[in-house]
Amino acid sequence: MTLARVEDRRLVTGRGRFVADLVEPGCLEAAFVRPRVAHADLAGLDVTVARSMPGVHAVLTADDLGGVDDVPALFGGDDLPPWRPLVVDRVRHAGEPVACVVADDRHRAEDAAGAVVPDLRELPGRPDAATALAADAPLYDGHRDVVLDQELGEPVAEATWADAAVVVETDLRQQLLAPTSLEARAILVRPEPGGLTVWCSHQYPHALRDGLAAALGLDTGAVRVVVPDVGGAFGGKSPTFPEYVVVAVAAQRLRRPVRWVEDRTEALWAATRGRGQAQRLRMAADAEGRITAIDLHVDAAIGAHPVGAGIPVQTGLAASGAYAVPEVHARIRAVLTTTAPTFAYRGAGRPEAAYAVERGVDLLARRLGLDAVELRRRNLVRDFPHDTPTGRRYDSGDYAAALDRALELLEPDTWRAEQARRRDEGGRPLGVGVACYVERSGGEPGILEEYAVVEARGDGGFVAGVGTSSTGQSHETVFPALVAGVLGVAPDRVRLVEGDTAAVPEGHGSFASRSLQMGGAALHGAAGALVVAARERAAADWGVDVAHVGWDGGTLRSGERETSVAALAPLCAEHRFSSPPAFPYGVYGAVVEIDPELGSVDVLRLVAVDDYGTVVDHGVVHGQTLGSLTQGLGQALYEDVPLDADGVPRLEQGLLDYLLPTAAEIPPLRLDETAVPAPDNPLGAKGAGEAGCIGVPPAVVNAVADALDGVPGADPSLLAMPLTPATVWNALWGGAR
Amino acid sequence: MGWGPVKPPPFDLVQPGTLVEALVALDAEPDAAVLAGGQSLLQDLRWRRFAPPLVVDVGGVAELRGVTVDDDTVRLGALVRHVDLERGAVPGPLGTLLAETAGWIAHPPIRSRGTFAGSLAWAHPAAEWTAVAAALDAQVELASRAGYRTLPAAEFLHGPGATARRPGELIIAVTLPVLGEGTATGVAEHRRTHASFAHVAVVAAVDTEGDEVVRAHLGVAGAAPTARRAHAAEEALLDGGGPAAAADAVGEDIDPVEHPHADVDYTRHVAAVLVRRVLERLLDGDREAA
Structure with a gap:
């Protein structure tokens, strides 16, 4: 089934309503002062000129935030350094806000922000985990730099390494990525008597409600968060950001609505990053190519505030990949660095794991002289549920079937023949790469539940409320149809309500590919519960056994009696769905050609076969695959936040320096799905949002490494993402040029 | 203006209708910026890279328009845009070179805004037009209230964002040599x-x-x-x-x-x-x- 997207007419005709579009009388605009140093003592901050400038209503600094609590930590480690909404005495990443100007309009706010004079005494920075671990003093006095040090699985026995036919070992790098949603962060706060109404471009409105209430010392019920149209999030919009706390404080103090719309420059400098791992991988296999051990050590550069310190744990949890491996061990360290906070970005820990494991599998295959696909096939998990040594329970699947389908689409034999011809006769190096992945969708304990309510109204319509919150995932299209399907009514009789904490009392938002899996399942349950409630009400009214009351598309019948459910209004039913996580999986393949002189990589074919469990709407799922694989190409080939020696981003030209793939970069695609239902989900659904980000990077890098294999003197171990032409050229020459 | 994503620093704007008016305006404010296509200026204003007190929008100056072809030279008025050259405003092998080069510049929306002369004025080190100008010894015609002068590209282009253009000066045209039929x-x-x-x-x-x-x-x-x-x-x-x-x-x-x-x-x-x-x-x- 593919439904026409209900939201498209509004969005593509310029009638979407984003935070920046809201018309709020008397609304002031905020701009932040963001020094472009990575690490510096803030010895002074002169705001006198700025405060006197025309149209300026307030210039807030840390001194003005005495009664405001710390920025809420999403990560629950102990001994965490405090995160103040504005810098108190030390800047710890480039772009960290030291002051906030609130003015009549953004122009005046920017003018005054430019007149704020911070007195900065620069300190050496620590741009990556290795530098941070070698630093003399901690980044925060009295707090450890290693905010998380966690082992998953048992350490691999020495005998396993010793007995292996082959052991491979490699260092891998996950560059920092900017989760570049079309709309950056945005918030509008309107003070209310005793509370706040907040409009925010956000993934998790109930958490923002709770976070702002905690920071400002308000009752949760005094804060209402409304999420209007959102121009993408990709993981970067679920925290309660310091800027949000400051804007809320400003609105309270000034008794005026205040808005902040992050611009692209701010987003590239100061918003959260994704990835950012240094990995050390060790893998062993026996002579038949059975993987006997995986050991993965991750040092994650977590940035100056450890809001995302839990993300790299996902990498350890996923360290088995798609394979049945007897011994798997991971050690994950999250280390404070002088960079913007590293947080969730589409995939959030799983792309990092898949990349390591899938690069390692190719290395094993080369060392064993085995075909890399065959080696994968020999190790795929085949029996479910499957418990991994690092603590995951893979729920269901037919991994081998996905591999078979991917090979049909990839046609590796044809390309191998062409590769051999070129190696004999000359021609651009050509390579074929494959990657399998298993990821986790739905979330982790604490958010593996979702709330929904369905109400029958007197006008014959239904209102469906759910705790998810769309940032572009087609909820308006899919959810009403899903509810309508259960109720047996036309979809246009069901209106969806979400993204408003006043309208839906609880919820966990949209991330971790959880909307359909968790929210859809909750709606499914609530709609079913409404049918039961309606039948019970009718049975009571009619004095008959509920077993004798039937439901038919909103009409209740028992014998000769008949009533519309509308006549029973108000009638509503809630449902709280909870389940273990689900484990989507798939197989990706890439064929690449390299310009041997310039190092440019041309992707000739990209194959994706994903299994998202039962697919409810093929159009939506296809869109998710396209979007995520494009961002996967971004990580593989283009995107990177290059840093100077202290951690200042080298992104002077914005998106001319941070290169995003566009439609012109999308290679020829061959996409398909398999659909093994999720056993723990009433819809059979698994999450579909992140696959391409996980599968594409290892498939592309494996293909480039394969191409280099045929070039005398080339050294594939020099490949690191993004595979810029200069990087590939250097690897082509084995680092000798 | 209310809030908005476009947020340059404050500046005065003049929109002269003639070259003389433009030169008078530039003469009065040595730190003025010239707006032709806006391909780069608007971006840099938004980024607040610099804050010119005055922006002189020369888009309405008729003398800066058009391509003049004679036996030996092709003169590109300062308002000739990338897209004009891409679509063949110049005949012969020179036109072929200009059209092919234009096709490499950014993407169509930018090519419909940016100007050849503006690209030289901005002097981005990687700008395609600066390579053309350097290769063909383009002559850059500058005008000010004090008079006119012409500089070859090699003397005009100094470095990233830096040129020989003086305060009060405006590029009015760039002249390129006609290439032979067999070039x-x-x-x-x-x-x-x-x-x-x-x-x-x-x-x-x-x-x-x-x-x-x-x-x-x-x-x-x-x-x-x-x-x-x-x-x-x-x-x-x-x-x-x-x-x-x-x-x-x-x-x-x-x-x-x-x-x-x-x-x-x-x-x-x-x-x-x-x-x-x-x-x-x-x-x-x-x-x-x-």
Whole structure:
């Protein structure tokens, strides 16, 4: 089934309503002062000129935030350094806000922000985990730099390494990525008597409600968060950001609505990053190519505030990949660095794991002289549920079937023949790469539940409320149809309500590919519960056994009696769905050609076969695959936040320096799905949002490494993402040029 | 104005209708910025890279429009846009070169805004037009209330964002030499995505008699603080060394700076490869290059 997207007419005709579009009388605009140093003592901050400038209503600094609590930590480690909404005495990443100007309009706010004079005494920075671990003093006095040090699985026995036919070992790098949603962060706060109404471009409105209430010392019920149209999030919009706390404080103090719309420059400098791992991988296999051990050590550069310190744990949890491996061990360290906070970005820990494991599998295959696909096939998990040594329970699947389908689409034999011809006769190096992945969708304990309510109204319509919150995932299209399907009514009789904490009392938002899996399942349950409630009400009214009351598309019948459910209004039913996580999986393949002189990589074919469990709407799922694989190409080939020696981003030209793939970069695609239902989900659904980000990077890098294999003197171990032409050229020459 | 994503610093705006009015306005404010296409100025204003007290929008100055072709030269008015050249506003081999070059500049919305003269005024080191100007010894016509002067590209282009243009001066036109009917022209460019800046761009115009190269114009952008004419490479070509010798020699013509994703050695290598490829294409009919 593919439904026409209900939201498209509004969005593509310029009638979407984003935070920046809201018309709020008397609304002031905020701009932040963001020094472009990575690490510096803030010895002074002169705001006198700025405060006197025309149209300026307030210039807030840390001194003005005495009664405001710390920025809420999403990560629950102990001994965490405090995160103040504005810098108190030390800047710890480039772009960290030291002051906030609130003015009549953004122009005046920017003018005054430019007149704020911070007195900065620069300190050496620590741009990556290795530098941070070698630093003399901690980044925060009295707090450890290693905010998380966690082992998953048992350490691999020495005998396993010793007995292996082959052991491979490699260092891998996950560059920092900017989760570049079309709309950056945005918030509008309107003070209310005793509370706040907040409009925010956000993934998790109930958490923002709770976070702002905690920071400002308000009752949760005094804060209402409304999420209007959102121009993408990709993981970067679920925290309660310091800027949000400051804007809320400003609105309270000034008794005026205040808005902040992050611009692209701010987003590239100061918003959260994704990835950012240094990995050390060790893998062993026996002579038949059975993987006997995986050991993965991750040092994650977590940035100056450890809001995302839990993300790299996902990498350890996923360290088995798609394979049945007897011994798997991971050690994950999250280390404070002088960079913007590293947080969730589409995939959030799983792309990092898949990349390591899938690069390692190719290395094993080369060392064993085995075909890399065959080696994968020999190790795929085949029996479910499957418990991994690092603590995951893979729920269901037919991994081998996905591999078979991917090979049909990839046609590796044809390309191998062409590769051999070129190696004999000359021609651009050509390579074929494959990657399998298993990821986790739905979330982790604490958010593996979702709330929904369905109400029958007197006008014959239904209102469906759910705790998810769309940032572009087609909820308006899919959810009403899903509810309508259960109720047996036309979809246009069901209106969806979400993204408003006043309208839906609880919820966990949209991330971790959880909307359909968790929210859809909750709606499914609530709609079913409404049918039961309606039948019970009718049975009571009619004095008959509920077993004798039937439901038919909103009409209740028992014998000769008949009533519309509308006549029973108000009638509503809630449902709280909870389940273990689900484990989507798939197989990706890439064929690449390299310009041997310039190092440019041309992707000739990209194959994706994903299994998202039962697919409810093929159009939506296809869109998710396209979007995520494009961002996967971004990580593989283009995107990177290059840093100077202290951690200042080298992104002077914005998106001319941070290169995003566009439609012109999308290679020829061959996409398909398999659909093994999720056993723990009433819809059979698994999450579909992140696959391409996980599968594409290892498939592309494996293909480039394969191409280099045929070039005398080339050294594939020099490949690191993004595979810029200069990087590939250097690897082509084995680092000798 | 209320809030908005476009948020330049405050400035005064004048929109002169004649060249004289434009020059008077520029004369009155030495730090004025000139707005022609706005391809770069508007972006830099939004970024608050600088804060000109006055912006002089010359879009309405009729004297700056149009292309004038005579026997020896083609004069591009300061308001001639990339898209005009892409669509063939200039005839002959020069027009072919300009059209091919224009096609490499950013993407269509930008080509419909930006101007040839504005690109020279901005002097981005990787701008394709600066390579054309350097290769062909373009003459940059400057006007001010004090009078007129003309500078060759090599004297006009100083470095990243820096030119010989003085306060009060306006580029009114750029003059290029007409290329002979037999001149072969071509562009080779390397960049990371379709919409990104050139990493290195090479433009070439070559005349041959038999197998002998008798005239050569080579310009390189992206491999020095500003675009340069590749004299050493041209010399190698005129000496009969062919594309390979020109590629070897271009190293003497350039002076790359380090980029986050390209070190100096790589950039030197890319320049050499592009020189060889474009010349092979022109001289050997090898259409596969670049």
